Amino acid sequence: MAASDPAGRRQTAGLKKALSSPTLRYLLRRLSQAVLVMLLVIVGSFVLIKLSPGDLVDALAGTRDLTADQMADLRSRYGLDQSVVIQLLHYMLRLVSLDLGYSPLNSAPVLDVLEERWPVTAILVISSVTLSMAIGTLLGVVAARHAGKPVDLGISVLMLILYATPSFIIAVLLMLVFALKLRWMPIAGYETVGAGYTGFQHLWDVVVHLTLPCAALCTFFIAIYGRIGRAAMLEVLSLDFIRTARGKGLSERRVIYVHALRNALLPLVTMAGLQVSSLVGGAVLVETVFGLPGLGRTAFDAVFQRDTNLLLGVVFISSLSVVIVNLLIDLLYVLLDPRVNLK
Amino acid sequence: MRLSRDTAAFRLISHPSGAIGLILLILVAAMAVSAGWLFPAGPWTMVGAPRVWPGADPRFPLGTDSMGRDILTELFYGSRVSLAIGIVSALVSLVFGTLVGAIAGYYGRWIDDLLMRLTDAVQTIPSFLAAIAIVGVIGPSLTTITIAIAIVSWPMIARLVRADFLKLRSLDFVQSCRIIGMSDLRIIFTQILPNCLAPIIVSSSVLVATAIIVEASLSFLGLGDPNVMSWGTILNVGRQELRSGWYMTAIPALALVVTVLALNLISDALNDSLNPRLKERS
Numbered sequence: 006m007a008a009s010d011p012a013g014r015r016q017t018a019g020l021k022k023a024l025s026s027p028t029l030r031y032l033l034r035r036l037s038q039a040v041l042v043m044l045l046v047i048v049g050s051f052v053l054i055k056l057s058p059g060d061l062v063d064a065l066a067g068t069r070d071l072t073a074d075q076m077a078d079l080r081s082r083y084g085l086d087q088s089v090v091i092q093l094l095h096y097m098l099r100l101v102s103l104d105l106g107y108s109p110l111n112s113a114p115v116l117d118v119l120e121e122r123w124p125v126t127a128i129l130v131i132s133s134v135t136l137s138m139a140i141g142t143l144l145g146v147v148a149a150r151h152a153g154k155p156v157d158l159g160i161s162v163l164m165l166i167l168y169a170t171p172s173f174i175i176a177v178l179l180m181l182v183f184a185l186k187l188r189w190m191p192i193a194g195y196e197t198v199g200a201g202y203t204g205f206q207h208l209w210d211v212v213v214h215l216t217l218p219c220a221a222l223c224t225f226f227i228a229i230y231g232r233i234g235r236a237a238m239l240e241v242l243s244l245d246f247i248r249t250a251r252g253k254g255l256s257e258r259r260v261i262y263v264h265a266l267r268n269a270l271l272p273l274v275t276m277a278g279l280q281v282s283s284l285v286g287g288a289v290l291v292e293t294v295f296g297l298p299g300l301g302r303t304a305f306d307a308v309f310q311r312d313t314n315l316l317l318g319v320v321f322i323s324s325l326s327v328v329i330v331n332l333l334i335d336l337l338y339v340l341l342d343p344r345v346n347l348k
Numbered sequence: 349m350r351l352s353r354d355t356a357a358f359r360l361i362s363h364p365s366g367a368i369g370l371i372l373l374i375l376v377a378a379m380a381v382s383a384g385w386l387f388p389a390g391p392w393t394m395v396g397a398p399r400v401w402p403g404a405d406p407r408f409p410l411g412t413d414s415m416g417r418d419i420l421t422e423l424f425y426g427s428r429v430s431l432a433i434g435i436v437s438a439l440v441s442l443v444f445g446t447l448v449g450a451i452a453g454y455y456g457r458w459i460d461d462l463l464m465r466l467t468d469a470v471q472t473i474p475s476f477l478a479a480i481a482i483v484g485v486i487g488p489s490l491t492t493i494t495i496a497i498a499i500v501s502w503p504m505i506a507r508l509v510r511a512d513f514l515k516l517r518s519l520d521f522v523q524s525c526r527i528i529g530m531s532d533l534r535i536i537f538t539q540i541l542p543n544c545l546a547p548i549i550v551s552s553s554v555l556v557a558t559a560i561i562v563e564a565s566l567s568f569l570g571l572g573d574p575n576v577m578s579w580g581t582i583l584n585v586g587r588q589e590l591r592s593g594w595y596m597t598a599i600p601a602l603a604l605v606v607t608v609l610a611l612n613l614i615s616d617a618l619n620d621s622l623n624p625r626l627k628e629r630s
Contacts, residue, residue: 042469049478053485169609171561173568174601177587181594279471286476290565294587304477305569308484320481324473331472 028339035335039328044097046324050317051096055089057313105321106314110307115318118303123322125195125299126292128211130284132219134277137226142266142273144227145234150261152239160231168228173290176221180294183217190217193296218295222287226280230273237269244268271338278334285323359621366617372610376603380431383424391417391425391577399593413582413596414589422582423603429578430607433494433563438555440498445505446548450536452506453513464510467503475500479562483571490573493566497559508551512544546622553615557608564604579604 071079087095099106105115148160184192191197191214202210241247242265250264251257289301296302300319307316360366389395394416395408402411402419410419452463482496516522517540525535566572567580568587579600586596 038465038468041465042472045466045469046473049473050481053481057485058487165609165612166605169557169612170605171565171608173565174583174605177583177590177597177601181590181597185591185594282472282474283476285474286479289477289480290569293569301477304480308480308569308571313485316481316484320474320477323477327472327474 031339032335035332039332042324042328046321047097047100048093050100050320051093053317054096054313100321105318108307108312108315108318110310110312110315115314118315119300119318119322122298122300122303123326125297126285126288126301127326129215129218129222129288129291129297129299130281132215133222133226133284134280136219137223137280138230138273138277140223141227141230142234142270145231145236146238146261146266146269148231148235149238149242152235160235164228164231167224168232170224171290172221172225172287173294175224176218176291176294179217179221195297215297218291218297221291221294222284225287226276226284229276229280233272233276234269237272238265241265241269274334274338278331281330282327285327360614360617363617363621365613366621369610369613369617372606373614376427376607376610377431379424379427383421383428387418387421387424389421391422393417395421399589401593402595402599410599411593411595413585414593415585419582419596419599422577423579423600425577426579426582426600427603427607429490429573429576430560430563430604433490433497433578434556434560437494437497437501437559438552440494441502441555442505442548442552444498445502446509446541448502449506449509449511450513450541453510454517454532454536454540456514456517460510460514463506467506467510470500471503473500476562476565479566480569480571483566488566488571488573490576493563493571493573497562500562501555501558505548505551505555508547509544512547513540516540516543550615550618550622553611553618557611557615560604560611561608 103116105119107113108115108118111118144160144164148157151157180192183190195214196202196207196210197214238261242261247260247265250260255264285300287301288299289304291297292299292301293305300323304316304319306312307319361370395418396405396412396416398412398414398416400408400412402409404411408418408420410423412418413422448463448467452460452467478500479493479496482499483492486492513536522535522539525539530539563572563578564580564583567578568583570584572578572580572584582600583597583604586593586600589596
């Protein structure tokens with residue numbers, strides 16, 4: 006099947022290319038970049054801990070009476086009397102082995118807390134990336150197809166407004182209109198508490214609960230994809246192979262959605278990597294507004310309960326996820342376009 | 349030089365979105381400047397009954413919040429905070445980003461590689477989360493908020509400046525500066541930098557808009573400077589009253605969106621008027 010099917014052949018060619026040495030060098034370079042990001046996160050967290058008023062022992066001393074001797078003893082037990090460099094090395098070793106410390110707020114290790122919370126954020130981010138890419142690209146393509154006409158103008162104005170409205174404002178407005186006034190949607194939460202739904206019913210329940218938060222996270226990126234998509238489409242549509250496709254007598258629909266769109270997709274894939282990073286931040290606001298038990302909401306609670314371990318744990322795990330997603334996108338990039346410049 | 353600057357400014361004013369954006373921004377700036385004269389009592393004073401709807405009492409055209417504070421007053425004082433934080437943090441990230449980008453682009457080789465990898469790394473970290481961590485751990489104040497915003501937003505500028513420096517450094521006029529023995533610093537600041545101001549100016553407007561959004565988001569979460577009234581603070585208070593008094597959310601939200609929209613329009617117009625050649629492409 007693979008030999009006669011052009012798509013299959015293209016895939017094997019892509020794989021072969023992926024394993025050739027410039028590609029491997031490219032991926033290794035990206036991998037080292039990923040390590041650098043995590044190193045930066047760790048050093049940044051360490052600096053923040055050092056900058057925060059008081060240390061661990063001061064925090065302990067707040068809860069029970071400690072003499073100066075006991076405090077000094079504790080400091081040496083936690084390694085706080087050692088030089089900053091040694092402390093940083095210890096901190097790095099701890100984080101590399103995914104030991105994110107203990108969360109007083111939850112009376113549990115930070116990693117356990119985050120393990121429980123990350124699926125909500127992951128679902129939210131993945132569905133937002135997919136939805137905004139699909140809707141944004143479609144709007145961009147439609148605008149490009151009708152460039153200069155009223156449809157294009159209408160879409161452009163919509164994009165401008167969506168581009169200027171922060172996600173948390175969209176979240177509050179959606180909640181006001183669809184949950185509080187029209188009562189079409191649940192106000193908050195991840196599922197109907199105590200309903201005991203199972204199987205498909207439970208799935209549908211979660212989908213309904215995540216619709217508004219997801220919509221709030223999407224709007225900004227719909228505008229971005231729309232803008233990039235429109236520009237990329239206009240550029241591709243002016244190329245020779247489009248004239249050839251039209252000359253062959255293909256329908257306009259086929260020319261646009263099959264020939265042109267396929268080639269306009271690359272800048273959009275690049276955007277997806279940046280989007281994931283930004284969505285994780287946006288999730289803090291949206292999860293807080295809608296009371297979703299995700300990573301973002303955890304960060305919010307951690308800030309106000311002064312649970313520094315938990316807060317920095319969220320930053321660490323989120324950055325790690327973003328780095329992994331970016332590596333996957335790099336891989337996808339190599340497979341998508343054999344001509345891609347590996348610099 | 350003088351002539352071209354005049355035409356660029358003229359193009360900005362005559363550009364439809366540039367004109368709209370400028371008018372809106374001037375209005376917001378006027379609010380910020382006049383806040384002290386028009387409302388000498390300040391934004392924190394209780395002036396009437398709580399939860400008065402807009403239009404219900406002529407003394408409070410935009411109503412009062414849940415603490416009986418005048419929303420119009422809050423709005424005027426809020427514009428000060430938004431604009432001040434927006435401009436200062438944009439300036440800080442502009443200076444830092446330009447320095448990093450200029451050094452990387454001018455010297456190239458390993459310095460470029462090192463600085464750009466660092467820039468990429470900072471850009472990969474979820475920026476709003478990083479801002480929350482910085483403000484949350486050190487404690488919220490105008491200074492920490494400004495610094496947090498600057499720390500997460502300089503990479504964009506660094507990349508733009510670096511790309512231009514890479515292009516310009518091998519051109520003849522830079523080579524001739526080297527031959528006559530000009531120092532690196534002088535070449536960077538007096539010869540190359542003036543030639544790549546256009547993208548810096550365009551993105552500075554976006555930087556201010558982003559900074560305003562980040563500040564509002566932080567205050568909305570309750571992480572704003574507790575001593576100043578910002579639009580995010582009004583939104584934070586209004587959130588608890590969403591069901592009964594949605595105007596407390598809608599009014600500051602509108603102010604925020606209009607300001608950001610104005611800055612985006614100006615940036616688009618600047619882009620068109622500073623790069624006239626690009627105009628046909630968009």
